[in-house]
Amino acid sequence: MVEARERKPWWPYLVLGSLFGVILTQSQVISWYRIQEMFRFESFHMYGIIGSAVVVAALSTKILRRLDAHSYRGEPIQVVRKEMGGGRHLAIGGVIFGVGWGITGACPGPVFALVGNGVWGALVVLAGALGGTWVYAHSRHRLPH
C-alpha cells in the first residue's frame, strides 16, 4: 500500500505534453518548410519563437529560483546541469544533430507531433532516431567527450 500512496499522478505530463503538441502544430514549427526558411534566413518566424521562448523561460526560471520554489507536490525544482567535460561531445554531437535536423526538418518533439498530424513519414524519422540512440548507447565509451 505504501507503493500506491507514493505513486504520483501522470496526468500533468499528459496535459502539458498535449499543450506542447498543440503549440508545435499551430505555430507550424513542425513543418519542414519552416525549418528550411530558418536555415535560409528567409523568415523571422522560427528565430522569434526560439528567442522569445528562451527569454520567457529564463525570466521564469530566475523568478522560481529567487522564490526558492518547490513543485506543488513538494519536490525541489530540478535543474539539470548539462555536462561540460571537454566540450567535444557538445560540438560534435551538436553538429551531427543539426545535420539531421536540417535534412528532416524535425527535432525530437516535432517528430511526435508530426506523427499526431498523420505524417507517417515521421515514423521513419523516429525509427532512425531510435537507431541512432541505440548506436550511441553502444559506442559512447569510444567517442570523444
Next chain:
Amino acid sequence: MFDGLSLDAIRGPWPWFVAGPLIGLMVPLLRLTTGKSFGISSSLQHLCAAAGRSESDYLCYDWRKVGGWNLVFVFGVLVGAAAAAIFLGGADQVVVTEGTREQLAVMGVSVIGLVPAELFGLASVRSVVLLLGGGFLVGFGARYAGGCTSGHAITGLADLQLPSLIAVTGFFVGGLVATHVLLPILMGG
C-alpha cells in the same frame, strides 16, 4: 465567449509572439507541477531502454521510474498535435516566403501542405533513406550532445548554461551545412 474573430485567431497559424512565449512557459509549468526539467530527446533513450535487454550501461536502468514521465509527455505531444490537426488545422497549409519557394523549387520541392510529399511521401527509396538517415543523425547527435532543441536551446540557454550554447551553435552549423550543401546534392537531380 468565442466570437468569430477570436476563433479564427486560434484556428489560424499562431504568430511567433504567441507561440514562443507559450513554449517558454512550458519550462516553469513543468517545474511547478512536477519539478521536472523540460527536455524531449531523453525519451529516445527511454524508448530504447524499454525496447529490450542491452549490455549498454546507457540503457540499463528502471526506465519506468526514470523516464515514465517523459514518455507520457511525448505521448501527450502526439495526442495534442492530433487534436490540433483535427479541430484547429493551423498547420494545414504552410505559407513560406517567395524566396524560400523559389529556392526549394530549384531542388524540385514544391510547397504544398505541411511537409513536402517529395520527402515525406515515402514514394521513393531516396526519400526513405533521407528520413531514416536524417533521423539517425538526430537521435545519435542529440544523445551524444546530451540534449536537443528543447533541453539545450530552450531549457539550457534559459539557464545560461555554457554547454548548451556550444551545443546550440553546433545545431545551427549542422543545419546550415545540411540546408546549403547536403540537401541540394541529395534532393536534386
